[in-house]
Structure formats: structure tokens, C-alpha cells
Amino acid sequence: MVIPAGKPPCKPSGYPWQAGVQATEQDIVSWAEQVRAAGWDKGQDYAPEAVCYFARYFWDINSQEYRRVVGVISKALHVPEYTA
Numbered sequence: 001m002v003i004p005a006g007k008p009p010c011k012p013s014g015y016p017w018q019a020g021v022q023a024t025e026q027d028i029v030s031w032a033e034q035v036r037a038a039g040w041d042k043g044q045d046y047a048p049e050a051v052c053y054f055a056r057y058f059w060d061i062n063s064q065e066y067r068r069v070v071g072v073i074s075k076a077l078h079v080p081e082y083t084a
Contacts, residue, residue, distance in 0.1 A: 004046060008054035009038035015058055028069055029076040036077060048077040 012023050012031040023031075032051050039046035046054075052070050059066040 004050040004053055008035060008057050010034050012058055022065060023069070025072050028072040032073045032076050048074060051077060 010031065013027045014021075014023060017023065032048075035051045035054055036046050036048070039050070051073050055066065055069050055073065059069050
């Protein structure tokens with residue numbers, strides 16, 4: 001499923017983060033895998049692009065941090081060159 005509807009099925013570990021604290025790569029990967037698997041409730045996995053879309057609920061899409069998160073998600077879910 002590429003275009004998700006509604007809110008993300010789960011939040012990243014530690015969200016909301018304290019000022020100056022970033023999610024670790026492992027937190028991002030774990031969250032991405034949970035989101036992707038949650039698509040099975042709707043009959044199929046969420047596509048990596050859908051997981052990246054859900055990331056905008058937790059990270060500012062105009063930030064360097066969002067670009068880092070999308071890179072981590074893409075690498076973890078084996079997407080060749082998905083960029084924000």
C-alpha cells in the first residue's frame with residue numbers, strides 16, 4: 001500500500017523526544033518495521049514510501065533530520081534511492 005490513509009499505526013520509541021535528542025537509527029528501523037507490518041491489518045504491507053510518508057507526523061519534512069530519517073527507512077526497507 002503506497003498511499004496511506006489516516007494517522008500512523010504506531011509512534012517511534014521515545015517520541016516525543018526531549019529538546020536536542022534525536023531518534024537513534026535502531027529506533028527508526030524498529031518503528032519502520034512496525035509500521036510496515038501494521039499494513040497487514042489492511043491486507044498487505046505498507047510500501048516503504050508509505051512509511052516515509054508517515055514519518056512526517058514525527059519529523060519536520062523541511063528538516064535535515066527528516067532527510068536522515070528517510071535515508072534510514074529506505075536503507076532498512078531496501079529501497080534503492082528513495083529521497084524526500
